Amino acid sequence: MNIRSLSLALIFATFLGSTAAIASSTTEAAIAADPVAEKRLQHLSEELRCLVCQNQNIADSNAELAQDLRREIRGMIQAGKSDKEIIDFMVARYGDFVLYRPPVKGITLLLWGGPVALLLLGLFVLLRYLRRRAMRMADDRPLSAAEAGRADALLREGDTK
Amino acid sequence: MNRYYWILGGFAALVALLAIGLGLNPRDVPSPLVGKSAPAFDLTILATPDKTLGPKDMQGKVWLLNVWSSWCVSCRAEHPVLVDFSKKTDVPLIGLNYKEVRGDGGFDMSKMSAEDEKKLAFQRANTWLTQHGDPYKLTVMDLDGRVGIDYGVYGVPETYVIDKAGIIRMKHTGPLSPDVLGNKIMPLLAELNK
Numbered sequence: 001m002n003i004r005s006l007s008l009a010l011i012f013a014t015f016l017g018s019t020a021a022i023a024s025s026t027t028e029a030a031i032a033a034d035p036v037a038e039k040r041l042q043h044l045s046e047e048l049r050c051l052v053c054q055n056q057n058i059a060d061s062n063a064e065l066a067q068d069l070r071r072e073i074r075g076m077i078q079a080g081k082s083d084k085e086i087i088d089f090m091v092a093r094y095g096d097f098v099l100y101r102p103p104v105k106g107i108t109l110l111l112w113g114g115p116v117a118l119l120l121l122g123l124f125v126l127l128r129y130l131r132r133r134a135m136r137m138a139d140d141r142p143l144s145a146a147e148a149g150r151a152d153a154l155l156r157e158g159d160t161k
Numbered sequence: 162m163n164r165y166y167w168i169l170g171g172f173a174a175l176v177a178l179l180a181i182g183l184g185l186n187p188r189d190v191p192s193p194l195v196g197k198s199a200p201a202f203d204l205t206i207l208a209t210p211d212k213t214l215g216p217k218d219m220q221g222k223v224w225l226l227n228v229w230s231s232w233c234v235s236c237r238a239e240h241p242v243l244v245d246f247s248k249k250t251d252v253p254l255i256g257l258n259y260k261e262v263r264g265d266g267g268f269d270m271s272k273m274s275a276e277d278e279k280k281l282a283f284q285r286a287n288t289w290l291t292q293h294g295d296p297y298k299l300t301v302m303d304l305d306g307r308v309g310i311d312y313g314v315y316g317v318p319e320t321y322v323i324d325k326a327g328i329i330r331m332k333h334t335g336p337l338s339p340d341v342l343g344n345k346i347m348p349l350l351a352e353l354n355k
Contacts, residue, residue, distance in 0.1 A: 051190065051315035051316075052315055052316065054187060064260070064263075064264060064266070064306075065315055068306055068310060069310070072310060091193065092193060092194075093193070093194070093310060093311065093312070093313040094190070094192075094193070094313050094315070095190060095191060095192060095193040095313075096193075097190045097191075
């Protein structure tokens with residue numbers, strides 16, 4: 001097997017492996033009979049961060065805690081709790097960090113405002129650069145007859161040496 | 162030339178920012194429970210399985226709640242620090258055994274009855290404490306981790322400092338080091354016990 005087909009096979013295998021993992025985590029969720037409740041569970045657990053893996057939400061994560069929290073959410077849905085009550089339950093225990101969409105407040109201002117501030121800064125720098133360049137180009141007017149004559153003389157002088 | 166200073170300065174700022182970021186502990190998530198009442202529970206006591214204990218039984222005392230499990234490797238590292246602590250002070254240290262059996266990962270829980278799980282959990286917890294020493298005034302058993310969720314437990318071991326009014330005053334995630342215990346927890350306990 002050459003290196004090209006080997007790497008292709010590896011990529012293919014990785015892809016298959018990851019889809020299998022997704023399939024297994026969703027079959028667990030599909031056990032409960034009520035499709036509406038399952039949809040809410042799926043939606044809610046996509047909004048919540050798994051604190052063990054930190055970069056996965058609790059829908060994707062197979063960590064023990066994520067499983068427990070999915071079970072907890074399912075229980076609350078069956079108990080008739082609203083989405084907001086369930087989210088508040090999680091925030092009361094794990095803090096804003098559990099939310100993939102943190103609320104806008106003092107401490108998260110940089111997080112939310114940062115990209116906008118950077119964009120504005122970039123625009124400002126770009127505009128300033130363009131304006132300066134325009135000014136520089138405006139200075140580049142063609143040579144007057146006298147200047148052209150002098151340049152010619154200098155060039156000719158260079159040639160004779 | 163001026164412009165290169167800008168670029169260099171920007172780069173240096175970025176490196177500084179990343180260096181600070183690397184120095185932070187990503188597991189150290191501030192707990193929203195600090196300053197709030199310790200969530201209520203009523204769990205079976207390891208030594209006396211016919212009795213239960215909850216935060217309300219500890220009212221009027223400054224106490225520590227330490228979440229542990231026999232399968233938790235960091236707990237083993239932390240344990241001598243706790244044993245040492247229990248010898249030095251009379252501040253009650255309550256153990257919360259977290260998912261002793263189902264947290265282990267080595268058991269097929271669908272094949273185990275609740276009764277068997279309970280029996281095994283008590284047996285494993287007792288063995289562990291006999292082997293490594295028992296720093297706890299009492300240990301209560303959170304078999305399914307439900308109380309752990311109320312306390313926002315996401316990585317064992319975790320330790321909570323709870324005051325006389327039942328308010329959580331501090332939470333430490335991860336193993337306690339002699340440094341954290343001596344320089345943060347002991348002064349806090351002294352202040353709360355004044």
